[in-house]
Amino acid sequence: MYQIKERSDRWDPSKIYVIGHQRPDTDSVASALGYAWFLKSTGNESVMAARAGQPGEQAIFALKRFEQTSPFLLTGVAPTFGHVATMQPFVRPSDPLPAAMARVAEGDRVVPVVDDNGRPVGIVTALALARAYNAPMNFTAMLAQPCKQIVENFPALDHRDRIQDHRSGLLRSETDDFLIVDENGEYVGVATRRRILDPPRAKLILVDHNELSQAVHDADEAEIVGVLDHHRLNNASTASPIPFVVDPVGSTSTLVAERCRAHDLRPPAGIAGMLLSGILSDTLVFLSPTTTDRDKKAAVWLSELAGVQSEEYGHQLLRAQPGLGARSAGDIMDTDRKTYEHNGQVLSIGQVEVTGLQELPERRKELLEALQERRVREALTFIGLMVTDVVTGTSHMLCDAEQWIVTALPFTRLADGLFDLGEMVSRKKQLVPILMAIIEELR
Secondary structure, three states: OOOOOOOOOOOOOOOEEEEOOOOOOHHHHHHHHHHHHHHHHOOOOOEEEEEOOOOOHHHHHHHHHOOOOOOEEOOOOOOEHHHHOEOOOOEOOOOEHHHHHHHHHOOOOEEEEEOOOOOEEEEEEHHHHHHHHHOOOOHHHHHHOEHHHOOEOOOEEEOOOEHHHOHHHHHHOOOOEEEEEOOOOOEEEEEEHHHHHOOOOOEEEEEOOOOHHHOOOOHHHOEEEEEEEOOOOOOOOOOOOOOEEEOOOOOHHHHHHHHHHHOOOOOOHHHHHHHHHHHHHHOOOOOOOOOOHHHHHHHHHHHHHHOOOHHHHHHHHHHOOOOHHHOOHHHHHHOOEEEEEEOOEEEEEEEEEEOOOOOHHHHHHHHHHHHHHHHHHOOOOEEEEEEEEOOOOEEEEEEEEOHHHHHOOOOEEEEOOEEEEEOOOOHHHHHHHHHHHHHHHHO
């Protein structure tokens, strides 16, 4: 059965995460699920579908329709102290000194002392033991001393904290071993300086994007091991060659479907339905100019596997997107917003799909104020919101920008900050090229 759980468990160094961009739309969610299934089916058992945020209403509709579990939520992939902690044996405060000495004999440089509630009270060091053994007292009495008698205070680090946030302080520290605790202050393990300075890195396969600015938080600290995308190139460098596929089709889900067919793999109905949803969403049921024959062929194949009629289901999917009146200005603005840089100018363009433009006039002022706030805060040359009517295949655009670019816009002005884009439905193939051409001409 379908379920969606908000999980952000610490990433696992043994896994490879197939993950979409920060604001997961239907294609991002579908391609992560589909590509993870494909990679597992071709022998890579360590892969796992993931997402970098909350799926949109349309993606949730598709997950429910095809009874698929939402991908694993990762809110960040920076190495944390939990990733470098080793569960080293400990002693109790009441344990006699020989218990700690036995741990030192096994090679432990420090011995954690943990109380009955699981909380560390400090450490016993080899030096402290040597001093105790050399103290002028009866040998039997000395052996009977509890560890709490020689325990030393020791700073503890939260297993959730990012290593990068503490790196400079740790470099100045005189100790080479650190106690790690969980959110309740309970003992997790010990981390060495060497391990902290060379932590494991999350392994990511990016789908439906190739830019770190759109990737899960802290992706610059991860290892990118693959990319499957259909957007423009603006990728980060990698330490070694990786499988990198960027192909001009209407949907990343198409690329996943083509790989399945090339390997004679037939995805189960649920996965096929999700991949079909990704194609239908990104191509607006083949209305978008980004649509290719490859998208249509993939959709025919997937609809047969999923047991649905492609266009009929596609229109149900598009109508699942909530109208403007049911959403906050921030949600409308940021659910599907992408940033572009060209000739030193930074542009940000959101897009929202609706089944009618009748709600736009009453939200215009509020949305323009939200656009202006974001343009100032993010130091943007231009920020726009494409409002696309999926029924008529037309769009209007709200924007806030420097005057030179507003004056040059080749669209009919309907009101302050509002333009009629006509039969324009694609941000990347229709609107962005126009804006970049204006920048090239005027800047």
